[in-house]
Amino acid sequence: MIRVLFVGDVFGQPGRRVLSAQLPQLRKTADFVIVNMENAAGGFGLHRDAADAALRAGADCMTLGNHAWHHRDIYKLLLDEVNYPIVRPLNYADPGTPGLGWRTFEVRNAQGKPERLTVVNVLGRVFMEAVSNPFRAMDELLERDDLGSVFVDMHAEATSEKAGLAWHLDGRVAAVIGTHTHVPTADTRILPGGTAFQSDVGFTGPHDSIIGSDPEGPIQRFVTERPHRYAVAEGRAELNAVYVQIEWGRAEAIERYRYVEETEGVGGMGR
Numbered sequence: 001m002i003r004v005l006f007v008g009d010v011f012g013q014p015g016r017r018v019l020s021a022q023l024p025q026l027r028k029t030a031d032f033v034i035v036n037m038e039n040a041a042g043g044f045g046l047h048r049d050a051a052d053a054a055l056r057a058g059a060d061c062m063t064l065g066n067h068a069w070h071h072r073d074i075y076k077l078l079l080d081e082v083n084y085p086i087v088r089p090l091n092y093a094d095p096g097t098p099g100l101g102w103r104t105f106e107v108r109n110a111q112g113k114p115e116r117l118t119v120v121n122v123l124g125r126v127f128m129e130a131v132s133n134p135f136r137a138m139d140e141l142l143e144r145d146d147l148g149s150v151f152v153d154m155h156a157e158a159t160s161e162k163a164g165l166a167w168h169l170d171g172r173v174a175a176v177i178g179t180h181t182h183v184p185t186a187d188t189r190i191l192p193g194g195t196a197f198q199s200d201v202g203f204t205g206p207h208d209s210i211i212g213s214d215p216e217g218p219i220q221r222f223v224t225e226r227p228h229r230y231a232v233a234e235g236r237a238e239l240n241a242v243y244v245q246i247e248w249g250r251a252e253a254i255e256r257y258r259y260v261e262e263t264e265g266v267g268g269m270g271r
Contacts, residue, residue, distance in 0.1 A: 001247040002109045002117065004151060005030035005257075008240040009065070009179050011039040011205025011212035012232035014264075016050055018239050019204055020057045022259055027058035030243065032107045034119055036153060036179045037086075038065035039205070043212055043232050045070025051077055051084055061105065063121040064088045065155035065180055066128060074098075089123040089155065091137040101137075104147060116148025117246075120173075122165070124156020124180075135168055142172050149174040149249045156180055159199045163187075166197040174246045175254070177201050182211040184240045184256065194250030202240030207260055209233030236261035 005026060010019055019035065027033055040050035045067040054062055068074060068088050077084045078099030090101025102120040109115055120141065122134040134154070142150070150173035154162050157180060166176035171193025178185075184202030191197055203212060210218045210233075217230040238260040245253040 001245060001252065002031040002107050002115050002149070003029070004117070004175070004244045004246060005033045006151070006153070006175075006177055006201060006242050006244065007033070007035040007059075007204055008184070008201035009036045009038050009182055009203040009205070010050070010054070011182070011203050012041075012043045014232065014234065014237040015203070015205035015212075016040060016053050017265060018237035018259070018261060020053055021265065022239050023054075023057040023059065026241070026257075031109055032060050032105065032117060033058055034061045034063060034151065034153065035059040036065065036155070036201075037062045038067055038155065038179065039203070039212060041071055043230070045074060046077070046086075047071040047073040048077060051086070055084075061085045061087060061103065061119050063119065063153040063155075063179075065121070066123060087119050087121045087153075089121050089131065090141065091122050091132040091134045093132045102141060102147075116146075118147040118150045120150060120152045122152060122154050122156075124154060124158060124161045124165075126156065126158035126161045128157055134165060138165070138169060138173075142169075149246045151244070151246075152176045154178050159185070162199050163197070166191060166195060170195045171250075174249055174251050175244045177242055177244075184258065188242065188254055188256050190251050190254060196242075196244045196251035196254040198242055198254070198256070201242050202238075202258070204239045204241075205237055206233035207236050207238040234264075236264050
C-alpha cells in the first residue's frame with residue numbers, strides 16, 4: 001500500500017512560496033508526492049527555478065497542462081529526464097513532442113517494499129485547445145501490463161469531461177484527479193471499481209485573488225469587454241491537495257487537504 005499526495009496547480013511566486021514552506025512537512029505523511037506546476041512561473045508554465053524549488057521541497061514528480069510550452073526552459077527540462085521528473089500531457093498528436101506523457105516510478109511503501117506507480121498527465125478538449133482524444137490515449141496506454149498503479153492528472157476545463165474520463169477508467173486506474181480550474185470541488189469519492197476521483201483538486205497560490213490573478217485585471221475585462229493585463233495577486237496564499245491511498249492498483253481512501261496562510265507566509269489551517 002502506498003500513500004500519494006497530489007498538490008494542485010502551483011501559481012506564481014505565492015504558490016511557490018507556500019509550497020516550499022509546507023511541502024517538507026506534508027511529505028512526511030506520503031510515500032510519493034506529485035505536484036502540478038502548470039502555472040508556477042508567473043502564472044504561465046514552468047521554468048528551471050520553479051522546478052528546482054519544487055524538487056527541493058520534496059516533489060517526486062511534476063505534471064503540466066495547457067501552458068506547458070510557455071517558457072523556453074521547458075524544452076531542456078523535459079529532455080533531462082534524470083534530474084527533472086516531469087510528465088507533460090500525453091495526448092499530443094505529434095510523436096516528436098519533447099518529453100514523456102507518462103512515467104513509471106518505483107515507490108517504497110511504509111514497509112520499505114517497492115511498488116510501481118505510473119503518473120499520467122492528459123489534457124481535456126472541451127473549451128480547450130485542440131489535442132488528441134484523451135479517452136483513446138488512455139485506452140492505448142492501458143494496454144501495457146507493466147504500469148503498476150496508475151495515477152492520472154486530467155488538466156481540463158469541463159467537470160463533465162473529467163468525470164467522464166474517471167468513469168471510463170474506473171477499475172483500470174487508481175485515481176483520476178482534475179486540475180486547471182483552480183477551485184477545489186466537493187465531489188471527492190471512490191468510484192465503484194476502485195478509482196479515486198475529484199473534479200478539481202484546487203490550486204496552490206494567492207488566496208485573495210481571482211483564480212490566482214489580482215482581481216483588477218479580470219474585473220476590468222468583464223466590465224469593459226476588452227483585453228486587460230493579468231498580474232499574479234500578492235498576499236497570503238493557500239495550498240490545495242488530495243491524499244490517495246492505493247493498494248493493488250485501486251484506491252482504498254481519498255482525502256482532501258487545504259492550507260490557508262493567515263498572513264503572507266505565516267500560520268494557517270490544515271485539513
